[in-house]
Amino acid sequence: MLWSVAALRRSGLLCGRxxxxxxxxxxxxxxxxxxxxxxxxxxxxxxxxxxxxxATMNLGDLGAEVIKVERPGxxxxxxxxxxxxxxxxxxxxxxxxRNKKSIAVNIKDPKGVKIVKELATVCDVFVENYVPxxxxxxxxxYEDVDKVAPHIVYCSITGYGHTGPMSQRxxxxxxxxAISGMMxxxxxxxxxxxxxxxxxxxxxxxxxxxxxxxxxxxQRCKTGKGLxxxxxxxxxxxxxxxxxxxxxxxxxxxxxxxxxxxxxxVPYQAFKTKDGHLVVGAGNNQQFATLCKILNLPELxxxxxxxxxxxxxxxxxxxxxxxxxxxxEEMTATWLCLFEGCGIPYxxxxxxxxxxxxxxxxxxxxxxxxxxxxxGKISVPGPAVRYSKFKMSEARPPPLxxxxxxxxxxxxxxYDDRTIGELLSAGVVTQHEAK
Amino acid sequence: MICINSHNKHSSGAQEAEVxxxxxxxxxxxxxxxxxxxxxQMKRGERGEGNELMLHxxxxxxxxxxxxxxxxxxxxxxxxxxxxxxATMNLGDLGAEVIKVERPGxxxxxxxxxxxxxxxxxxxxxxxxRNKKSIAVNIKDPKGVKIVKELATVCDVFVENYVPxxxxxxxxxYEDVDKVAPHIVYCSITGYGHTGPMSQRxxxxxxxxAISGMMxxxxxxxxxxxxxxxxxxxxxxxxxxxxxxxxxxxQRCKTGKGLxxxxxxxxxxxxxxxxxxxxxxxxxxxxxxxxxxxxxxVPYQAFKTKDGHLVVGAGNNQQFATLCKILNLPELxxxxxxxxxxxxxxxxxxxxxxxxxxxxEEMTATWLCLFEGCGIPYxxxxxxxxxxxxxxxxxxxxxxxxxxxxxGKISVPGPAVRYSKFKMSEARPPPLxxxxxxxxxxxxxxYDDRTIGELLSAGVVTQHEAK
Numbered sequence: 089m090l091w092s093v094a095a096l097r098r099s100g101l102l103c104g105r106x107x108x109x110x111x112x113x114x115x116x117x118x119x120x121x122x123x124x125x126x127x128x129x130x131x132x133x134x135x136x137x138x139x140x141x142x143a144t145m146n147l148g149d150l151g152a153e154v155i156k157v158e159r160p161g162x163x164x165x166x167x168x169x170x171x172x173x174x175x176x177x178x179x180x181x182x183x184x185x186r187n188k189k190s191i192a193v194n195i196k197d198p199k200g201v202k203i204v205k206e207l208a209t210v211c212d213v214f215v216e217n218y219v220p221x222x223x224x225x226x227x228x229x230y231e232d233v234d235k236v237a238p239h240i241v242y243c244s245i246t247g248y249g250h251t252g253p254m255s256q257r258x259x260x261x262x263x264x265x266a267i268s269g270m271m272x273x274x275x276x277x278x279x280x281x282x283x284x285x286x287x288x289x290x291x292x293x294x295x296x297x298x299x300x301x302x303x304x305x306x307q308r309c310k311t312g313k314g315l316x317x318x319x320x321x322x323x324x325x326x327x328x329x330x331x332x333x334x335x336x337x338x339x340x341x342x343x344x345x346x347x348x349x350x351x352x353x354v355p356y357q358a359f360k361t362k363d364g365h366l367v368v369g370a371g372n373n374q375q376f377a378t379l380c381k382i383l384n385l386p387e388l389x390x391x392x393x394x395x396x397x398x399x400x401x402x403x404x405x406x407x408x409x410x411x412x413x414x415x416x417e418e419m420t421a422t423w424l425c426l427f428e429g430c431g432i433p434y435x436x437x438x439x440x441x442x443x444x445x446x447x448x449x450x451x452x453x454x455x456x457x458x459x460x461x462x463x464g465k466i467s468v469p470g471p472a473v474r475y476s477k478f479k480m481s482e483a484r485p486p487p488l489x490x491x492x493x494x495x496x497x498x499x500x501x502x503y504d505d506r507t508i509g510e511l512l513s514a515g516v517v518t519q520h521e522a523k
Numbered sequence: 524m525i526c527i528n529s530h531n532k533h534s535s536g537a538q539e540a541e542v543x544x545x546x547x548x549x550x551x552x553x554x555x556x557x558x559x560x561x562x563x564q565m566k567r568g569e570r571g572e573g574n575e576l577m578l579h580x581x582x583x584x585x586x587x588x589x590x591x592x593x594x595x596x597x598x599x600x601x602x603x604x605x606x607x608x609x610a611t612m613n614l615g616d617l618g619a620e621v622i623k624v625e626r627p628g629x630x631x632x633x634x635x636x637x638x639x640x641x642x643x644x645x646x647x648x649x650x651x652x653r654n655k656k657s658i659a660v661n662i663k664d665p666k667g668v669k670i671v672k673e674l675a676t677v678c679d680v681f682v683e684n685y686v687p688x689x690x691x692x693x694x695x696x697y698e699d700v701d702k703v704a705p706h707i708v709y710c711s712i713t714g715y716g717h718t719g720p721m722s723q724r725x726x727x728x729x730x731x732x733a734i735s736g737m738m739x740x741x742x743x744x745x746x747x748x749x750x751x752x753x754x755x756x757x758x759x760x761x762x763x764x765x766x767x768x769x770x771x772x773x774q775r776c777k778t779g780k781g782l783x784x785x786x787x788x789x790x791x792x793x794x795x796x797x798x799x800x801x802x803x804x805x806x807x808x809x810x811x812x813x814x815x816x817x818x819x820x821v822p823y824q825a826f827k828t829k830d831g832h833l834v835v836g837a838g839n840n841q842q843f844a845t846l847c848k849i850l851n852l853p854e855l856x857x858x859x860x861x862x863x864x865x866x867x868x869x870x871x872x873x874x875x876x877x878x879x880x881x882x883x884e885e886m887t888a889t890w891l892c893l894f895e896g897c898g899i900p901y902x903x904x905x906x907x908x909x910x911x912x913x914x915x916x917x918x919x920x921x922x923x924x925x926x927x928x929x930x931g932k933i934s935v936p937g938p939a940v941r942y943s944k945f946k947m948s949e950a951r952p953p954p955l956x957x958x959x960x961x962x963x964x965x966x967x968x969x970y971d972d973r974t975i976g977e978l979l980s981a982g983v984v985t986q987h988e989a990k
């Protein structure tokens with residue numbers, strides 16, 4: 089993007105401290121190995137809790153530099169969400185904030201707003217999750233930031249969207265999960281709705297945002313300008329309803345709870361074993377036949393009632409009763425043995441211990457260890473995706489509150505020591521003792 | 524970002540050029556790679572008619588508004604079921620052209636996953652395959668493999684979800700495709716990963732959800748595990764893939780070469796375990812089921828009302844105070860047992876009992892009224908009817924209508940994210956099996972009619988009657 093940098097310089101938009109420095113130019117490196125896609129991209133991260141931090145963490149894994157802007161004193165709410173805590177840090181916070189720098193700035197103070205705006209001029213991306221209007225009131229809304237940093241990719245993550253009847257409402261995963269229909273369709277068939285065990289609505293939104301930011305960067309390549317992105321929990325979860333929603337929209341079929349089973353595929357569920365559960369999925373006739381062989385129920389294969397998925401769905405109750413009775417006769421370990429190499433998907437219901445002892449999980453590098461300056465060695469779930477031509481970013485620990493304030497003011501904005509001292513004294517910014 | 528036409532500038536060597544020429548006699552070029560940031564026709568720094576600086580050579584010929592990021596990107600989509608199709612659908616929403624390669628006769632398995640069906644199409648298939656072109660090719664036939672390889676040379680992205688090794692056996696593994704199309708961003712979506720002890724196992728959402736710990740932590744507190752009501756493991760993987768493909772395209776801009784991407788259900792779901800996993804890894808706290816509640820935040824759950832449920836989240840002390848006021852239980856605000864989240868978690872059972880009793884006294888509609896404008900998150904547990912009648916859902920454009928050539932008007936959930944500078948792709952219906960076979964062979968690969976006729980007769984490809 090050399091031409092675009094030159095153009096921006098000429099137009100006078102890149103000026104002052106840090107002018108031109110740090111703006112992502114995408115200059116090709118000399119070696120083509122281990123070139124992370126987002127090296128050189130600076131992300132100004134005003135998000136808190138889960139969706140936003142999860143998105144920026146994933147972008148950081150691809151090489152982006154994430155500058156986390158936090159409120160002095162408290163910081164990101166989740167720092168206090170526990171137990172469990174390890175030392176002063178909640179595991180909640182540690183789990184989604186690796187590899188970020190923390191600057192503690194009071195954005196209710198106009199001097200703090202000025203700092204954030206200056207950071208925006210040398211960053212590529214601005215991500216926030218304030219209730220619509222709140223940042224505008226402080227002078228950090230899209231229009232404000234766009235004026236000083238027209239190249240910025242401004243990603244807004246809200247509960248329901250930036251406009252519309254619910255746009256002013258605060259959003260949390262559980263509530264969005266409920267309003268968006270996800271909770272209604274999750275739970276035992278004859279029981280009450282439940283939440284997915286981890287905030288999948290927040291996480292889906294975070295993943296949409298992570299992709300959307302890259303889409304924004306690609307688009308900026310074409311137009312030379314930044315843009316505004318509207319991500320929200322409600323839309324993300326509704327979009328993820330996929331066929332459950334389509335069943336309703338197209339066929340007026342209401343959603344319902346299925347326990348571990350599936351509305352349109354039989355058999356596809358957890359079966360109780362002697363000492364636990366086994367989850368099995370037979371999505372086509374071939375797989376169903378294989379299943380029957382393993383269960384030593386060959387008569388089911390040619391039974392006209394179960395010949396196709398459609399028929400199996402129709403005769404679900406009867407078929408599941410037969411299969412369930414058989415599964416209950418053996419221990420989970422026995423079934424795992426009998427199913428090995430069979431070609432159909434199967435597996436136990438692992439608790440966390442089971443997950444992180446699983447050889448494939450370990451092989452995939454899903455335990456990421458790092459040294460935290462305050463609490464020592466910690467482990468968090470590692471990055472999900474791997475690439476052939478580059479390694480994911482090194483495992484750097486989540487920051488302490490304001491751990492990098494001075495560093496950022498000095499190195500990124502090139503403030504002198506005196507100015508930094510004044511801002512610290514006035515409480516506009518704070519610096520953690522550990523650096 | 525310097526996005527070089529990798530196909531031109533970075534394939535070097537006479538041998539490679541020869542291979543290229545033999546496989547690509549019609550000199551086809553990947554569209555995106557030629558049209559992104561640099562185009563040769565105009566020089567940087569030139570001034571246009573209005574003396575504006577040429578930031579982008581074709582900036583004067585097209586409007587900068589409504590420039591979709593992935594226009595010109597061609598995606599060769601060999602995926603089936605949910606994770607892959609969901610990923611490519613989202614990329615299509617951003618302007619990419621998605622060419623869905625399907626097996627003649629059956630096509631994507633989910634075409635038959637129902638009821639419900641509408642006409643010949645399952646709603647399952649319709650829900651995640653909008654805006655794609657379908658070419659029906661038999662890739663077990665070497666002639667079919669040749670077609671797919673040729674398509675790869677003119678596409679930017681290759682996405683597949685075969686069990687590791689299966690495509691290699693057919694000559695369509697990464698090494699094979701990389702040879703003829705070194706620019707290709709090859710994204711593989713599997714159950715567990717491309718290597719490792721479980722890599723050969725077929726993957727389904729429910730099984731991955733179970734192995735990855737998701738199922739264990741979902742369900743009533745005193746009941747059995749359940750699945751999330753929609754395949755969130757598949758969908759999270761699809762979203763990771765959608766982002767990863769874009770990361771791959773960005774990276775290609777820097778290096779001029781493609782790469783291989785490993786996405787899998789197991790890793791995606793384990794990565795999404797976030798704090799539940801961290802609780803275990805850092806603090807050795809096992810995961811458990813919480814019904815609608817949360818392990819670390821109280822109150823944060825569904826409460827039974829007289830005629831339904833209300834979900835409420837009070838994540839800090841201020842919100843808790845507000846909640847108590849609305850419930851007319853002000854004495855709780857100063858009660859030392861509930862002053863901080865930490866204390867509320869400790870005294871969870873007692874507090875929830877008090878709050879629950881109060882919630883059960885009124886109808887959901889009354890509570891919705893009382894909670895309005897209060898500043899804390901709250902909402903009903905909507906069924907599908909409730910969701911798609913919700914004014915905000917409608918406002919967000921989450922019902923996407925389109926006309927399907929075989930079944931008429933259908934609606935599916937719309938795109939989740941919106942952008943200020945461009946509209947999402949138009950709503951085009953999911954394709955019938957092989958609906959675009961001839962079109963693609965003719966327009967993209969520039970086969971002549973005779974060759975196409977021969978392939979159709981031999982059954983290497985099939986064409987749907989509706990075009």
